[in-house]
Amino acid sequence: MLILIFVLLLWYGGLFFQSFFLHRYAAHQVFTMSKMMERITFVLTWIFQGPSYLSAYGYGIMHRMHHAYTDTEQDPHSPSHDPNLFAMMWKTKTIYQDINTQRIAVDARFTKNVPQWKGFDLFAGSRLSRLLWITAYIFFFAFFATAWWQWLLLPLTFLMAPIHGVIINWFGHIYGYVNFTMKNTSKNLFRFDFLMMGEGYHNNHHKHASNPNFGVKWYEIDVTYLIIRVLDTLGLIHLKPMKVRSKMIS
Known part of the structure; x- marks a missing residue:
């Protein structure tokens, strides 16, 4: 039971x-x-992504590129131009690393105001950090696993962020329903997004990229947005007015 709670x-x-x-x-x-x-x-x-930690700088730039080039050959991850999900994720990883290490030139519109903490990212994204997390997870399983099948969940804990990416960037462009007809293949994966905390409303998000609430219909509950509203109410963050948000890159 403790292993399931941990996962x-x-x-x-x-x-x-x-x-x-x-x-x-x-x-x-x-x-x-x-x-x-x-x-x-x-x-x-x-702490929560552990061995699959993603840099806000690399992720932020790459996601802006995804919106600008959705389903074209310049899209960092698109089922329309990659033969399978493994090929797509490998290309995504390569582009992400090239951005983080500045091996490729990036248009200034994609880098504007993207948060970056170089010193921390250098450690958090290092092989040492990832190895320490993997070791800690293995020890946790060794102490608390009570059945052999629970060890099958261990690889999942190492690859959480890539798995989340595959669900949205591959399956979210192939399966599901659409609220908005657009010139891309984005879909809403779930009527109620219990699995991806609102990220599954991918078609809605591509239509209204500057909206913090990815849900549109009454039953499309965006759990992450609800938490954002609470944090905004507590003054820990501050939601931008819609007019300001609409000027951001989409």
Whole structure:
């Protein structure tokens, strides 16, 4: 039971910070936060993503490119131009690393105001950091696993962020329903997004990229947005007015 709780904590904790911090803050900047709060969120993202930690800088730029080039050959991840999900994710990883290490030139419109903490990212994204997390997870399983099948969940804990990416960037462009007809293949995966905390409303998001609420219909409950509203009410972050958000890159 403890192993299942641990895996679920990593799944939804890592997913929340990917959606809240990397996606809605770093890429789309639909809200602001203080520098101290930003640094705290960097660290929390590292804690919950563990060995699959993603840099806000690399993620933010790559996601902006995805919106600008959706389903074209310049899209960093598109089922329309990759033969299978493994090929797509390998290309995504390569582009992400090239951005982080500045091996490729990036248009200034994609880098504007994207948060970056170079020193922390250098450690958090290092092989040492990933190895330490993997070792810690193995020890946790060794102490608390009570059945052989629970060990089958261990690889999942190492690859949480890539798995989240595959669900949205591959399956979210192949399966599901659409609320908006657009010149791309984005779909809404679920009527109620219990699995991806609102990220599954991908068609809605491509239509209204500057909207912090990915749900459109009454039954499309965006859990991450609800948490954002609470944090905004508490004054920990500040949602931008719609007119300001609409000027951001989409």
